[in-house]
Amino acid sequence: MTVAQQAARAKEASYVLAALPPETKDRALNAMACALRVHADEILAANRLDLQQARLAVEAGHMKPALYERLKLTREKLETVIKGVEELVELPDPVGRVLAATELDEGLSLYKISCPIGLIGVIFEARPDVVPQIAALAVKSGNAVMLKGGSEAAHTNDALASTLQTALASVPGYPAQALQLIHTREESAEMLALDQYFDLIIPRGGNGLIAYVKANTKIPVLGHADGVCHIYVAASADLEMACRICVDAKTQYPSACNAVETLLLDERWPEKNKKALLETLLKNGVSLFGGADIAALARVSGPVTDWHTEYGEKKLSVKQVKNLLEAISHINRFGSHHTDCILTAEHEEAQIFMDLVDSAGVYHNASTRFADGYRYGFGAEVGISTGKTHARGPVGLEGLTIYKYKLYGNGQVVADYVGANAKPFTHKKIGSKQ
């Protein structure tokens, strides 16, 4: 079957999914969880095949060891994923919610109702646990989905997808062709050209992948290119809190996109505090980069050549700023509009920072590492968006929906509402549900 044929089938299924009762979707999620447990051995065996090939690639220097680690699926990891699928059952249906209701005139009622987006293409790199995660989010939100995984994980992805497809096919009324898997770069390129079928593309991976996707499709793209997060330590910041938050934001998981990459120190913050904070970071294994003024405070490993740098490891750019406005302006200019934080004792100052910094997440006195769908209480996330249309920040079930307008009349025509004797619209808010 060609990618276009697969897409056509998935699109066809998406129309059915849009009207599926919540119970059917929850039944599908339970079937998926059950099937993943039943077929765990096969899935892990398929993963061992991928790992064998990956090990050879690492030994030959064709693959980074970190990639090998992400490829690895253990029984524990699989169980965590399965629990995630089951947790979605407990969440309310994101589809069919009444977002607004207006009486346009007597007997003419307009409802804005949440509905699925349609057919979504997700392109991801090594991690095979993404397959059941995204598939489950798609089921709950009523979307059809075509997944393109990394070729390194082909056996694992195949085993996962066929397990899930079998599970979906066992649920009466669920169109199993709503879940499709493709493998190669050529297929991926074909998918990006099918704007007649796909409503959204979500690339999950490095900058290269996202830039490639954006450059090669007319389909809307949801994702984030960089995570250049900042912490601004204001003049009134508490030293102990600054140490705790900066260490967490930089070292708790340095390769995460919500890890801090640039520390902005207010010039007016006491010099002994600056020294103590930088010393604490050094003690926690962080290499500092900065100018002569920073070198005068602590040991630096070199200057900063590009303030828009996502290290992804225990390295940190450090800069002194004159005041709040210089900090805001630096962040808006060099940041990636992901998540940025101010440490201050002044609530007023925090408000200005949070209003003027143009990022998906603006934090007061909390680690940037909180930027995550699970921590935000979304149950799960399909990714984090730094775009400014559709969905922003961690994207959960709600970001996988859009809405339609349902208008109920009893024969109304527009001609009655225009011209000299036009009937007026009432535009009254409707309190009760549809």
Next chain:
Amino acid sequence: MTVAQQAARAKEASYVLAALPPETKDRALNAMACALRVHADEILAANRLDLQQARLAVEAGHMKPALYERLKLTREKLETVIKGVEELVELPDPVGRVLAATELDEGLSLYKISCPIGLIGVIFEARPDVVPQIAALAVKSGNAVMLKGGSEAAHTNDALASTLQTALASVPGYPAQALQLIHTREESAEMLALDQYFDLIIPRGGNGLIAYVKANTKIPVLGHADGVCHIYVAASADLEMACRICVDAKTQYPSACNAVETLLLDERWPEKNKKALLETLLKNGVSLFGGADIAALARVSGPVTDWHTEYGEKKLSVKQVKNLLEAISHINRFGSHHTDCILTAEHEEAQIFMDLVDSAGVYHNASTRFADGYRYGFGAEVGISTGKTHARGPVGLEGLTIYKYKLYGNGQVVADYVGANAKPFTHKKIGSKQ
């Protein structure tokens, strides 16, 4: 100044706009309305210049007479636009609304707050009344905007934009560079390449314009390509209502995108009803297109060669369908996901239609012509979207906003919430406002 420089200034202004108090924005709207009244003579004089050139173009056969009409700005049209600007003052601020509020843990509160999108590029054809309309929507929603009008309306657009810029500059605290105007196709092409500055592009115009924009930018695009709207007359439909609604939907304003283009008649609807409905349409000057079965019912002007046809005039494709599901399937396959209507006495049947038809507007017993921001009660619209991300259907102020997440803590770090002794999240809904 280059387009990139104009865009950089507008982007800079957008950061200020995001934190502007509602009073400043409303003061800006009042200043705009006032200036448009004061400078009405100059604006109309500029319009006469454009009209003179347009008349020559029409006489030379280089411009369609309909385009000339749309170019024309009268004192009445201008006053309607000014009233529209003033009406926006009365609407609530779409920015700063608390869309969700969650306590993640004691002392750690997450707020989802509506905010402007940033910098929006709007490309439109002849109609110069779009300039104050879009500028006003941008002001109220806190967005910076760059407008590219048709070259035919260059004098009028210039007069309007400079009047509005002067008005904005007179408002203390309002960054007047938030409104920019460009003129040529080359400038428009430059704008589409500036994805580092623009957050959204809205093309308003024909299919050609929209296809061109989509093919030439990486910036998200909001708009609609076609308006192929359907009315399905079900077996139980009332004849009188069918006549009234079909005549309105086809003839009240045939060139509108929400005018009906295809009529689907259920085979089981009585033959005398079919004949009467088609006869009524013919009497109202509508030319019918259809197969032999339709020709047996009424005079047809020819067969339908493409079911995805937007006539934009008093022409209508007519087809018989076996049942509800065939109608739905035809609409999803050949429609443009704009606005589609079912005429039926059966509420249950209407529900199935409205759930399964994948369009921005799904109507029961009402004319498709109601699909409009003003009629929906949005105050005004920036356009109608048939896309399925961000905003769908008529797009008003709300569609010009996105949101950011504000997280307020007192020193929380993620390390405390992971691992063996992880603190649990509370994820409690916060009732009160920020």
